[in-house]
Amino acid sequence: MKIAFFGSANTIFTESYIKLLEQGKHKIKFFNNSVIKKKDSAINYNIEFCSDGDIYRSNNKIIIKKIIKRLRLDNTIIFNYFLEKKEINQILSKRKRLKIERELIEFKPEIIIFFWGTTLRSEANFLDEITSVKKCLIINTYPTRQKFQSIKDNFFLEEDKKYFQIFDKIIFPSNHMLNEFLKFDYLNFEQKFLVNPDFIFYNQRECLAHTKTNKKKNKIIFLGNTNFTQRKIDDISKVILDLAKNNIDVYIQKSTDAEKLLFNDNIHVFNPFSFDEILDGKLLEYISDFDGVLYAYNDVSKFRYDSSVTTRLLLSENSNIPVYIHGETPDYMNEMLLNINFNCFSTTDELIELMRLENLENNKCNDKYNDRVSKLIDFIES
Incomplete structure (x- = not known):
């Protein structure tokens, strides 16, 4: 199966999921939405280049984060409201759209996988316009920056509902999240879903637990x-x-x-x-x-x-x-x-x-872990 994978190269789960899919003989085209290049084979559509061809790097984002935290803005409702609203209204530049579309046309994926949460809004909206290829979202974190007790408190409930209904398949990290999505009509009757927490796919898939040998050291x-x-x-x-x-x-x-x-x-x-x-x-x-x-x-x-x-x-x-x-x-x-x-x-x-x-016995087998690995593969391939 040919799979286009959208996610950040800065995330361990992106790396491990791609390795898992490649080991299953799937052909992967990785679209990296990070601003840092980490895989030579990736389509690094968010990276800017200097006039001499080198990658443009800026520390401005880190500096801004520190200022925001020092001023305690990251904990204010009004600040996060406008930050979220800005992201919701953001669209991909013409350069990015052309690059993504050209690569997809050449690759001809059978399914497009998105990893993280609402961080790929502009990509998902754009792809929903240009292709009918099946789309699967693996949710790791939601919400990304908003703070609410329940989805009913979400300022952008309708916008988020529209976003999540773009996808044909959604993988949830917990039943708690799925139940809230169902309760507030985030999903439509045509969508398929699976509760399957993320995992790191290790290079050796046997029982990975190590025996703890040291005495109590606090x-x-x-x-x-x-x-x-x-x-x-x-x-x-x-x-x-x-x-x-x-x-x-x-x-x-x-x-x-x-x-x-x-x-x-x-x-x-x-x-x-x-x-x-x-x-x-x-x-x-x-x-x-x-x-x-x-x-x-x-x-x-x-x-x-x-x-x-x-x-x-x-x-x-x-x-x-x-x-x-x-x-x-x-x-x-x-x-x-x-x-x-x-x-x-x-x-x-x-x-x-x-x-x-504490006196826990060693785990004899990783049944829960192995079960999640199998379920993810089966869900994507179905």
Whole structure:
């Protein structure tokens, strides 16, 4: 089957899904909507070039993010409203439309897959105009920037409904999200849907869990974004510092912001793992030496928190290491679709006690993981 895949080259799931589909003998044409080129074979339609032919790179976006976060604008309803409205009304430039259309005509895909959420509005709208080829959306995160308890609170309910009904097939990360979509008529009777949380497709598809061999060390690892100055929801530095002050060794991904916390001897940094290293199971092997994985956000949208299964959680799947969730249990965790053992805590004392009592048996097999791999393939090919 010939598949056109739209998504970001900066996302591990894009890389792993493409590898999975290629291993299944499908021919893939990758349309990268990131502004950073990462795959030579990709159609990098969003990348701008300088007059000398080099890729144009700008730090303006990062600087703007830091200013927005410092002014606390990213947490205001009015700011996010206008940002979302701008994205909804945005259309692809003539150059981008021509490039995408030319590549699609030459490739002749049998299905077009979109990955992430509402970040591909302009691409989906454009392709809906020019082709009747079947379209499948894999939802990782929704909403992207809005904050609401339920879809009924969505300022752009009608616009989002129109967007999601473009697709012939939709893969949801949780039943919680699907039920809300059905409740508020986001789907029409012609659409097919599947609940199948994202997964990382490892290069070796046997049981990937590593046996935890170390004695209790009060040693925990955080797998999320550590660019704390860029987004409020990622800034969990207070949680990390509180754990460290209570003699828990916390390992976080190396970054400029992370290094600012190294004044505490119990905070450590590790070098980011490349996509290839993650897909080879190197990250799973590394975290097998820890007592647990820390999962935390800072003031994230309740609906997103309860229904979107995020990267920082899924990176720990199959590791055989318990995940400690700071705060309430996300609704999707109770659906038991993931190969993850978890506990929730509110205070550092609770976490210390949970880590002391933890005595999980090794997982014998990744049935839930393998089941999701098979279901995705079957759904796309059907």
